[in-house]
Amino acid sequence: MTQKSHSHALACFMAGIVGSIVIMRIGHRFLINWIPFVVQIAIAAFYFTGTLVYIFIWKRKAARQQIDSGAVLGFWHGVLRYFIALDLCMFGFQKIFHLQFAIPLGMLDNPFSSLSGEEMMWAFFGHFYAFTVIIACLQFMGAIMLLFRKTRLLAVIFLLPLLFNILLLDYFYNLGMVVNVYITILVIAMIYLLLLDYDRLAEFFLKAKDNAPVLKLKSPLLKNVIRLSIFYIPLLLLAGYKFPKSYPRIMGKYEVKSVLVNNTDQKLKPCRDSLLTKIFIDNYDFVMEYNNYQARLIGSYQYNEQTRQLKAIWRYPVNMHDTLNVHVADGKIPGSRIMSGRMGKDVIKIDMQKVNPNDAYGNAR
Incomplete structure (x- = not known):
């Protein structure tokens, strides 16, 4: 119509x-x-x-x-x-x-x-x-x-x-x-x-006619270059910024299935409050959680994708000086990882399972 x-x-x-x-x-x-x-x-x-x-x-x-x-x-x-x-x-x-x-x-x-x-x-x-x-x-x-x-x-x-x-x-x-x-x-x-x-x-x-004063430049090209600078200046600054490396192969939230320290199963210890239960790996931090979020080791880490060696240096708590040096291997189950190496002077082996294998960060969907 x-x-x-x-x-x-x-x-x-x-x-x-x-x-x-x-x-x-x-x-x-x-x-x-x-x-x-x-x-x-x-x-x-x-x-x-x-x-x-x-x-x-x-x-x-x-x-x-x-x-x-x-x-x-x-x-x-x-x-x-x-x-x-x-x-x-x-x-x-x-x-x-x-x-x-x-x-x-x-x-x-x-x-x-x-x-x-x-x-x-x-x-x-x-x-x-x-x-x-x-x-x-x-x-x-x-x-x-x-x-x-x-x-x-x-x-x-x-x-x-x-x-x-x-x-x-x-x-x-x-x-x-x-x-x-x-x-x-x-x-x-x-x-x-x-x-x-x-x-x-x-x-x-x-x-409608704009009544605001006009910025007059002789060169239209210069005016457009200035306008576009709001994009290329941040990009130039970011180009020289040191971004944290991303390692999707190991990043995520993990539940710890077993922990051996000096070949001793930590589940057999009488004190279960100090038992390692979760590990978090993201772009910035490597975190080990012992039963609850208030008992954590938090540090920065370096990872070599060729050798699969991981090194974590703790910054919290401040009195923790035992550096973690481990090799990260794939487990038999998809999303599982086995970390073996040393924590300070102790020989350590951790068997862990990613919470969500399809998510690099292990977030629940």
């Missing part, structure tokens, strides 16, 4: 899908004790279906010129903006009342690697309540501006980076498929609202 027809259909669809998801989110979180989940689904489905049906009703009436298309389009834009603003305010109040970014205190003492992506993100952002309140206030401010015609565009420009940042966090910290799909839809809706003012934005950012 016409471009206006497609625009109207898209507005109805966006208002329908965003509104139905917001209805479901509010109902599932706050109304589940009063309204059965099946009824909530039915309400959201009825609303979404109604918006789709209305698209065809509008097209028929518009063809007969029985409807004010501009007014109806404005109505659906208003519905879309309202549901986005409502959702933002709901999340803002949840942050203020400790319903978001709240993580059990007992979990905070768990090893960092044991936390899921969502738990790590919530622990980080929820560490300072004032920071949480600031994020909530930004959501309130954007939501309020979104509801007024004169501040609508400013609200979209203000909220789009905020929502895009949330999208990246949700995807990379693996908050779940449902959450990822919804935040993607929300970002698309904001882009749609932004493009409604494409002509204004193009005029303001690309066509």
Whole structure:
């Protein structure tokens, strides 16, 4: 039909899908004790279906010129903006009342690697309540501006980076498929609202005369060389920087299966608190952990890929002076390694297994 027809259909669809998801989110979180989940689904489905049906009703009436298309389009834009603003305010109040970014205190003492992506993100952002309140206030401010015609565009420009940042966090910290799909839809809706003012934005950012003073250089080439210097200066500086070497073959987190010191199995010792349990090898450090994270040897290491000799010199604790000199061999099981050599004056042999053989750092997936 016409471009206006497609625009109207898209507005109805966006208002329908965003509104139905917001209805479901509010109902599932706050109304589940009063309204059965099946009824909530039915309400959201009825609303979404109604918006789709209305698209065809509008097209028929518009063809007969029985409807004010501009007014109806404005109505659906208003519905879309309202549901986005409502959702933002709901999340803002949840942050203020400790319903978001709240993580059990007992979990905070768990090893960092044991936390899921969502738990790590919530622990980080929820560490300072004032920071949480600031994020909530930004959501309130954007939501309020979104509801007024004169501040609508400013609200979209203000909220789009905020929502895009949330999208990246949700995807990379693996908050779940449902959450990822919804935040993607929300970002698309904001882009749609932004493009409604494409002509204004193009005029303001690309066509309008710039009143700021102009830096005048005789040579355009020199001006471009200066502009590009923001890239080549850091690259030149980094070219002379001594980066730590990476050894993917041995890097990772390992669980120690057995330790022999002077041909004596350390598991037979009466004191088990000093038993070596984990080894960590990354770009910078070689770490040996004895039963818990508070009992560790931390040092820098050198590794020869040809001879497979590894040397670690400890810097923590400061009174540890026994240098580790070992040969690293592959074990029979994929991801297993056998280190044999000396720790100071002691002959040592360590049989260890990488936690995740597919990950160079041994991170849990």
